[in-house]
Every structure is written in C-alpha cells, then in structure tokens.
Amino acid sequence: MDFVKQFEMDEGVGFPGKTYITELLKPVFDDQKKYLFHAMFMIHKAHTIMLKEQGIISENDADRILDGIAKVESINKDEIEYSILYEDLFFLVESKIGEIIGEELAGKMHIAKSRNDMGEAMYRIVIRDYINQSIEAAKKLAEALLYQAELHVNSIMPAHTHTQPAQPTTFGHYLLAIYDNLQRDIKRLEQAYRTVNQSPMGAAAITTTGFPINRERVMELLHFDGLIENSYDAIGTGDYLMESAQALISLMTNCGRWIQEFLRMASKEVGLLKVSDAYVQVSSIMPQKRNPVSMEHSRAIASSAAGEGMTVIHMIHNTPYGDINDTEDDLQPHLYLGYQKALRVLKLMRAVIVTMNFDQEKAIQQAKNHMITITELADVLARDYQIPFRRAHQKASKIAKKALNLDKELYEIPVDQVNDWLEDVTLSNEAWDMIVDPICFVERRSITGGPSPNVVTEMIARRKNKSE
Numbered sequence: 001m002d003f004v005k006q007f008e009m010d011e012g013v014g015f016p017g018k019t020y021i022t023e024l025l026k027p028v029f030d031d032q033k034k035y036l037f038h039a040m041f042m043i044h045k046a047h048t049i050m051l052k053e054q055g056i057i058s059e060n061d062a063d064r065i066l067d068g069i070a071k072v073e074s075i076n077k078d079e080i081e082y083s084i085l086y087e088d089l090f091f092l093v094e095s096k097i098g099e100i101i102g103e104e105l106a107g108k109m110h111i112a113k114s115r116n117d118m119g120e121a122m123y124r125i126v127i128r129d130y131i132n133q134s135i136e137a138a139k140k141l142a143e144a145l146l147y148q149a150e151l152h153v154n155s156i157m158p159a160h161t162h163t164q165p166a167q168p169t170t171f172g173h174y175l176l177a178i179y180d181n182l183q184r185d186i187k188r189l190e191q192a193y194r195t196v197n198q199s200p201m202g203a204a205a206i207t208t209t210g211f212p213i214n215r216e217r218v219m220e221l222l223h224f225d226g227l228i229e230n231s232y233d234a235i236g237t238g239d240y241l242m243e244s245a246q247a248l249i250s251l252m253t254n255c256g257r258w259i260q261e262f263l264r265m266a267s268k269e270v271g272l273l274k275v276s277d278a279y280v281q282v283s284s285i286m287p288q289k290r291n292p293v294s295m296e297h298s299r300a301i302a303s304s305a306a307g308e309g310m311t312v313i314h315m316i317h318n319t320p321y322g323d324i325n326d327t328e329d330d331l332q333p334h335l336y337l338g339y340q341k342a343l344r345v346l347k348l349m350r351a352v353i354v355t356m357n358f359d360q361e362k363a364i365q366q367a368k369n370h371m372i373t374i375t376e377l378a379d380v381l382a383r384d385y386q387i388p389f390r391r392a393h394q395k396a397s398k399i400a401k402k403a404l405n406l407d408k409e410l411y412e413i414p415v416d417q418v419n420d421w422l423e424d425v426t427l428s429n430e431a432w433d434m435i436v437d438p439i440c441f442v443e444r445r446s447i448t449g450g451p452s453p454n455v456v457t458e459m460i461a462r463r464k465n466k467s468e
Contacts, residue, residue, distance in 0.1 A: 016084060028329045029082040032089040035336055039125040040093060041073040043118050046221035047201065048109050050214055057108050065109045068101035090115055112202070112209040116235050116323050120200040121222065123332055127244055130339035131193045137346035138186050138251065142179055143467075144353040149175035150460050153453040156438050157272065157363035158372055165370040168438035171272075171358050173451035176459055178258045183463075185251040192240075192247040199224035200234035206323060207231055236322045241335065245312035248305060248338050255345055256302040259295055262352075266292045272363050276355035279348075294352050302345045308338030367438035371410050374400050376435045376444070385425055395422055411436040 011018045016025055045066060052062035072093060086092040098106035152171035159169040199222060202208060202215030208231045219227050228234040265273040279294035311334045319326040374396050381392035402421055403413055415432040419425065427435075434440040446452035449459070 026082045036122045039122040050217045068097040072096045112211040114205040117203040141350040145179040153456045155360045168367040168441045169451040188247040192243045196240045197225045203231035203234035206235045238316045238327045245309035249309040252302040252306040259299045274357040305341035308334045
C-alpha cells in the first residue's frame with residue numbers, strides 16, 4: 001500500500017480529517033466554549049427580541065425561541081463536548097436549541113444574522129469585560145501607590161539616572177511619578193474600551209441584510225455605547241484588537257519597569273524596601289533568605305502579558321481588510337490571556353505595595369553619599385555669587401573630582417578645604433552645610449512638579465480630589 005493511501009486510512013478522506021479535528025477544530029471549539037459561551041447567548045437573545053419588535057418574526061415564535069435559548073444557556077458548558085457533527089460551537093448551540101423548539105424555528109433566530117457579525121460582537125463583549133476589570137484593578141493599584149506616596153513625602157532617597165545615583169528626591173515623589181504614569185495607562189485602557197464597545201451587529205456577513213432590522217436596538221440591548229455604521233468596517237476592522245493590545249503592552253511594559261526598580265530597592269545590598277512576609281518565600285537550603293518572589297513573578301508575568309499583546313499585533317499585520325480567520329479564533333485567546341495575566345500583576349503588586357515598608361534612615365544615608373547634592377553647589381555659585389552657570393558647573397565638577405581622589409563624601413570635607421579649591425569664592429559653614437544636606441536640596445526644589453514635600457503634598461491632594 002502506498003504512503004498516501006496508508007495515511008488516508010488512518011486520517012479519513014472526508015471532512016473533517018483526523019488531524020484537522022485534533023489540531024484545529026477541537027482546540028478552537030474548546031476556546032469558544034471557554035470564552036464566548038455566554039456572549040453568544042446574549043447576542044441570540046438580543047437579536048431575537050429585535051426581530052420580534054420589528055415584526056420580522058411573530059411574538060409567539062420569539063417567545064419560544066427565547067425559551068429554547070434560555071434552556072440551552074442553562075446547560076453546564078463543561079458538559080458540552082466537541083462533535084464532528086458540528087463545525088463549531090455556533091452550529092452546536094443552534095442544534096441544541098433546535099432539539100427543544102424544532103429546527104425550523106431555531107433557524108429563524110438567524111434571520112439577518114451571520115457568524116461574521118455575531119463573532120465580532122462576541123469578541124468585543126469579552127474584550128470589553130477584560131478591559132473593564134483591568135481598569136478597576138489599575139485604579140486600586142493607583143490608590144495603593146498614592147497611599148504610600150502620602151506616607152513618604154519626607155522620605156529622602158537618591159534618584160537615579162542611567163542607573164547611577166544622581167540627585168536626592170523623596171520616595172513619595174518617586175511613587176507619585178509611577179502613579180501619574182499609571183493614570184495615563186488607565187486613560188489608554190478607557191480609550192480602548194470606547195473603541196471596543198461599539199456594535200457590529202446587523203452587518204451580517206459584510207453588506208447588512210434585506211430584512212428591516214433595527215441595528216440600534218440590538219446595540220442598546222447588548223449595552224454597546226455606539227454602532228459601527230459602515231457594515232464593511234464592522235466586519236473588516238481589526239483596530240479594536242490592536243488598540244486593546246497596545247493599551248495592554250503599554251500598561252505591562254510600564255509596570256515591569258518600576259517592578260524592576262522595586263526589586264533593586266528590595267535587595268539586601270540596597271535595602272530600602274521590605275516586602276511583607278505574606279509575599280516572600282524562603283529558600284529550600286539557605287535559611288536566611290527572604291526572596292521577594294511576588295515581585296519577580298509579577299515582572300515575568302508582565303513581560304508575558306506584553307508578549308501576548310505583541311502576538312495580537314503581529315497576527316493582524318498584513319492580513320486582508322475583511323472577514324479573515326487570522327483575527328478571529330486563533331488570535332482572540334492571546335488577547336484574553338494577556339489581560340488575564342495583566343490582572344494578576346495588578347492585583348499582586350497592589351498587595352505588595354499596600355503592605356511594604358520603606359527604610360527611611362537607610363535611604364537618607366544613601367542620599368548623602370556619592371556626592372549627589374553637588375548640583376546645588378553649582379546652583380549656589382550661579383545664584384548667590386553671580387558666577388556664569390557653565391563656569392559654576394566646572395567649579396563644582398572640580399570639587400567632585402578632588403573629593404573622589406580623596407575617597408571622601410562632600411559632607412566629610414571641611415568648608416575651608418572647599419574654599420581653597422574654589423579659589424575666588426568663600427562659602428560660609430552654613431552655606432556648605434546646606435549644599436551637602438539632601439533635605440535642603442529637596443526642599444529647595446519647590447517649583448511645580450518638584451520633590452519638595454510641600455509641592456508633593458499639594459500634588460497628592462489634587463490627585464485625591466480628582467479621583468473622588
């Protein structure tokens with residue numbers, strides 16, 4: 001027996017082939033059952049009500065169809081299994097409704113409705129729910145960030161640029177920056193929700209229908225905010241998928257960046273953050289270890305969630321503008337999984353942030369090191385001694401280099417030595433003490449958006465008032 005015949009004996013020669021079932025139809029069916037089951041019934045009910053109201057089907061027929069829909073919807077979906085008798089969940093559900101009310105009547109509920117517009121509507125219903133959940137979780141995370149920021153408006157710490165200690169700031173100022181970044185991601189999610197929550201129903205296959213349906217009524221029944229007017233656009237567009245993916249990518253990428261910072265701060269070497277015992281794990285061999293694995297997992301899951309979003313965009317890339325499988329059953333689970341992972345990150349990090357502790361004493365000591373107040377020397381020379389700023393910067397740089405050569409911090413150098421190095425400027429003890437003091441450095445940065453405790457307190461108050 002030749003190779004092809006042997007293969008066909010095992011595979012089958014009619015649709016669907018064995019491999020087609022195991023590698024495509026059944027996995028797709030399982031995903032549809034998992035994610036789209038309830039959205040499908042929402043659409044069946046809304047469309048049937050509209051057909052009745054428009055006089056396209058009788059009230060009696062509509063009532064019987066709705067009764068059949070309700071009975072099938074009440075079935076435990078876990079008990080529904082793939083069958084080769086039905087191409088997908090759509091046809092299986094129609095068949096089960098037909099078993100209750102008769103095939104002819106079950107067929108009437110599909111008047112002026114296609115798998116195309118129904119599928120697009122189901123996807124949008126599921127995605128809007130994930131986005132809504134993410135918005136709520138992100139707002140709770142933001143609330144936790146604001147809570148900790150308010151506790152730490154006076155907690156001096158080093159700010160970093162290029163991963164190096166740069167200037168003093170406060171932990172409250174830093175957390176408020178993360179809060180503001182998160183607020184922009186929430187706005188991106190809200191905009192994605194507005195794009196997603198538009199009804200494609202009534203577009204049918206792609207050119208609407210000859211029946212006198214009311215698309216606006218179905219939109220209303222399904223709680224969509226608006227209608228995708230052009231029927232070709234309703235079926236062909238993928239921008240709601242891309243916008244949802246892009247909002248997800250931005251949210252998770254931004255979260256991953258500050259989670260990485262938190263992990264650095266929680267290291268023994270840095271020692272600024274202490275994660276609650278509820279969110280650390282011990283080593284199997286090293287009894288001294290407190291591993292902040294809640295944050296490690298969050299960082300990894302955030303990257304994975306962003307990856308799911310990138311997959312969505314790549315799957316849409318270069319696909320035809322119309323009904324196409326690339327944007328449907330194979331793509332959708334990536335977006336759902338991405339948002340599921342994002343929700344895990346948002347919830348985990350909220351718990352970590354609400355319960356974490358910040359070592360203020362260690363932080364202010366670190367802010368005294370590495371000469372990170374030296375900018376203030378250049379500012380004092382320019383502001384109080386009228387030295388051109390570029391020359392003032394050069395003088396400050398000279399002091400920093402000499403201190404480095406002596407392996408000393410600025411506060412360890414007496415003002416007389418500094419004045420000798422400056423040559424044509426004489427600083428008082430008080431002026432030098434203020435220059436090397438990170439608290440003074442922060443308090444002087446009191447313009448809009450600066451780290452001064454008064455400024456940060458005002459910023460927090462405005463954000464709290466806005467969120468109420």
